[in-house]
Amino acid sequence: MARIILLLLLSGIVQTSFAQKLPNSSKEALGWLEKISIAPRRHNFIGTFIYYADGHMETSRIAHIVDQNGEREKIEVLDGLPRIVFRNNDEMKCYLPESKRIVTEKRWLRKFFPDLLPQSYGSLNDNYYVSKGERERVTGYECQVILLEPRDNLRYGHKFWVDVDTGLVLKAAVVDADHVIEQFAFAQLDVGDITNTELLEPNQSIVASEWHTTNLMASVLKDNELEWQVRDPPAGFKKIIEMKRNIAGKSTPINHIALSDGLATVSIFIEPISEKISSPVPGFYSSRGAINIYVRILADNKITIVGEVPLETVKKIGDSVVKQATNFSIKSLNH
Incomplete structure (x- = not known):
């Protein structure tokens, strides 16, 4: 609350640049952005990831398949009220079992971990200094750390842990200076062929029930x-x-x-x-x-x-x- 009040008092004062001008990102660092961008459209995977922010932790299970018809995905939130999102390319259905509601809409702007970068990422160097960090292990996979440092204080920084073999982001953090604002991380992950496509279908209890559908x-x-x-x-x-x-x-x-x-x-x-x-x-x-x-x-x-x-x-x-x-x-x- 104190932070909100302070920002209200200072709302007319917006600094837009740092004292030190950051250099251009290297071609090697920018090359990692390409790997991150295309990886979700090239690889199948099943896993469990954890979201953490403001002392809140939430666990979700994800199954993702790419084939000749594009991408299909199922994300099921395992904590709190049950929520299940089914995605077929940009068409989404969100099942809310507690209220027996289905909400359908296009994925206009939403980003779902680990698909965090747009396919068109060319302007990122204008707004962020992209650099390589150390190599670290995440859930058993060797990852290259990629840092995106904002060129002004109008945006947050980002840190990606990228699987060196597939380019998939296995861990991601949004940061403000040295403070982590929110974080996603796989706790378990299997990458490769997925033969059981039923993993991406609603279970029989959902299909058999009467649900109210809202089309947005x-x-x-x-x-x-x-x-x-x-x-x-x-x-x-x-x-x-x-x-x-x-x-x-x-x-x-x-x-x-x-x-x-x-x-x-x-x-x-x-x-x-x-x-x-x-x-x-x-x-x-x-x-x-x-x-x-x-x-x-x-x-x-x-x-x-x-x-x-x-x-x-x-x-x-x-x-x-x-x-x-x-x-x-x-x-x-x-x-």
């Missing part, structure tokens, strides 16, 4: 088609998509703009303030791990910024959102 659809828009725009995004962040989206818990579609620096993503959600509910309270809201949230009110709309970046950055992006006149038309409907 999105309408992708042309560039600058929304009447809302980000006038002055922080250095290195570029708009990657704008759309109208259905969000769980919302009765009507809301505006969504997403920015990225090649690794970190920031989403901007804009919705009219309803007279039926109390007005939202502007300010910062905490979340677990690397995700930070900032809310502001503009022209009777609630603007929510959610990003895996420091609080100063979500505020800078949120305060740059402006409303402008535009002709609205939907380009295409995607499910």
Whole structure:
């Protein structure tokens, strides 16, 4: 709480550079990014990984298969309320057994460990200094440590432990200076052919039950088609998509703009303030791990910024959102 209050007091002061300019990343270090990016689309694996942040620990089981039809994956959370995500390429189904609900949507921006880098990673050197660390063992595999040090304080640093044979990330940490904000790590992993494809199918108890399905659809828009725009995004962040989206818990579609620096993503959600509910309270809201949230009110709309970046950055992006006149038309409907 004290950290939030301090940032509110200092919110008008945003430093954007370090005193020392970092050099260009070496070709060898950048080559490891290519291995990391393509590895999940080349290898089959089954394993158990642990997520840790803010004193919270969560264990998940994953099965991942690549074949002529693309990628299929099942991630089952083993702690707390049961959750199971089935992914077929970019189509996702999330099963929530406690409420007998299935939520379907596209994997627009979500990253799932160990698939953490986009296929287009060329801009990372502009925003991060990429370097090699030592070699270390993770769950029995020899790994090369790859460090991504931010070139300013608008983003977090990252540390990847990469299997030297496959390029799969076996451990990943988001760091702020020397402080680990969140971490993923395999506790057990088998890489190779997976003959039992039933591992990626819902079990019979799920199939036999009656579930309520919610389909979250999105309408992708042309560039600058929304009447809302980000006038002055922080250095290195570029708009990657704008759309109208259905969000769980919302009765009507809301505006969504997403920015990225090649690794970190920031989403901007804009919705009219309803007279039926109390007005939202502007300010910062905490979340677990690397995700930070900032809310502001503009022209009777609630603007929510959610990003895996420091609080100063979500505020800078949120305060740059402006409303402008535009002709609205939907380009295409995607499910």
